[in-house]
Amino acid sequence: xxxxxxxxxxxxxxxxxxxxxxxxxxxxxxxxxxxxxxxxxxxxxxxxxxxxxxxxxxxxxxxxxxxxxxxxxxxxxxxxxxxxxxxxxxxxxxxxxxxxxxxxxxxxxxxxxxxxxxxxxxxxxxxxxxxxxxxxxxxxxxxxxxxxxxxxxxxxxxxxxxxxxxxxxxxxxxxxxxxxxxxxxxxxxxxxxxxxxxxxxxxxxxxxxxxxxxxxxxxxxxxxxxxxxxxxxxxxxxxxxxxxxxxxxxxxxxxxxxxxxxxxxxxxxxxxxxxxxxx
Numbered sequence: 088x089x090x091x092x093x094x095x096x097x098x099x100x101x102x103x104x105x106x107x108x109x110x111x112x113x114x115x116x117x118x119x120x121x122x123x124x125x126x127x128x129x130x131x132x133x134x135x136x137x138x139x140x141x142x143x144x145x146x147x148x149x150x151x152x153x154x155x156x157x158x159x160x161x162x163x164x165x166x167x168x169x170x171x172x173x174x175x176x177x178x179x180x181x182x183x184x185x186x187x188x189x190x191x192x193x194x195x196x197x198x199x200x201x202x203x204x205x206x207x208x209x210x211x212x213x214x215x216x217x218x219x220x221x222x223x224x225x226x227x228x229x230x231x232x233x234x235x236x237x238x239x240x241x242x243x244x245x246x247x248x249x250x251x252x253x254x255x256x257x258x259x260x261x262x263x264x265x266x267x268x269x270x271x272x273x274x275x276x277x278x279x280x281x282x283x284x285x286x287x288x289x290x291x292x293x294x295x296x297x298x299x300x301x302x303x304x305x306x307x308x309x310x311x312x313x314x315x316x317x318x319x320x321x322x323x324x325x326x327x328x329x330x331x332x333x334x335x336x337x338x339x340x341x342x343x344x345x346x347x348x349x350x351x352x353x354x355x356x357x358x359x360x361x362x363x364x365x366x
Contacts, residue, residue: 091362094301096167097127099363101332102356103163106365107179109352114180114188117342118234119160121265121299121327125232128304130164135227140170140197148227149216151201153209154234154263155189156344161198162186166366170198173366207240209233210260214250217258228315231260236268239277244289250320251290259311261323263298267340282324291322298325333358 091099100123108114135148152161159179166173171185178184185194189204201212213231220227237243250258262282266273273279286293292314296307304325311321329343330336333355336347347355 093127093131093305094124095360095362096131097123097301098332098360100127100160100163100167102359102361102365103167103176104159105333105347105352105355105359107159107162107176108346109349110177111180112346114159114346115156115344116159116346117267117329117336117340117344118154118263118265119157120333120336121329121331122157122160122232122263122325123332124301124304125261125263125298125325125327126160126164128301128308129230130168132305133308134230138169142200144200144216144227145223145225146227149200149213149229151209151213151216151229151231152190152203153213153231154206154237155203155209156206157234158186158188158190161190165196165198167363171196176366206234206237207242210243210246210250213258213260214246214253214255217255218253220257221255226257228312229258231258233260233262234268235262235264235266235279235282236273236276238262238279238282239268247286247289247291254318255320256316256318259308259315259321259323261325263327264324265327265329267329267338267343269340269343271340286322286324290319292317292319294321294323296323296325298327299331 104119108116137147179186180188185196190199191202213229217229283293294311297303314321328337336342
């Protein structure tokens with residue numbers, strides 16, 4: 088396909104995800120598929136980034152993946168935007184691979200600036216990076232992504248308080264609001280209540296969008312950017328469907344962390360057009 092658009096690129100990203108997880112019968116396809124449109128928009132359209140990777144990221148936008156278990160999605164986006172060879176995706180979760188189950192920094196993988204195996208820490212790291220940019224007079228933006236179930240971790244709420252108190256207004260945090268987590272629906276495991284009201288009560292500016300509609304994602308990101316610089320951090324509450332794009336995976340926590348078998352992989356790939364070429 089010549090010059091595929093963002094939805095077509097997202098389809099290839101989804102193909103990468105299910106093939107990676109299937110190959111080693113391990114990984115987390117559900118949330119990866121649900122967030123594919125968002126991360127495609129971010130990496131292929133939104134981020135101001137340098138052609139070569141430098142850990143300090145001076146003068147470029149930074150992205151921190153807090154819900155690190157959706158690493159297949161991040162790895163696919165990084166490879167497809169040139170951070171490392173696409174062929175390396177075939178090493179996902181294998182011994183001595185740089186593409187571990189959760190992103191890590193010790194192997195020096197281009198595009199990864201934090202290890203995110205333990206949930207709940209990403210916002211704190213993103214805040215540190217955002218404050219460093221403000222101190223350095225760097226006007227680039229810091230982005231982060233978090234699962235809604237991840238908000239069960241109390242460290243998030245300390246960070247949410249801190250961000251407003253310190254007026255960290257160069258940060259856009261996004262919550263994957265799919266209503267599912269590893270053990271079931273979030274409303275059953277630990278009800279989140281009215282997240283919009285909660286963030287607003289913590290003095291954050293809130294943008295809401297459908298994370299599985301590319302036009303809404305692009306508009307939501309533009310809206311969030313327009314709110315920066317006003318003394319308040321910004322959060323996007325992004326409604327998604329876990330397993331989006333594969334009908335038998337959609338909307339259930341059961342595909343949070345299991346791999347498709349051979350038959351299921353074929354069914355999945357039949358629903359996802361190949362647009363950039365499989366690795």
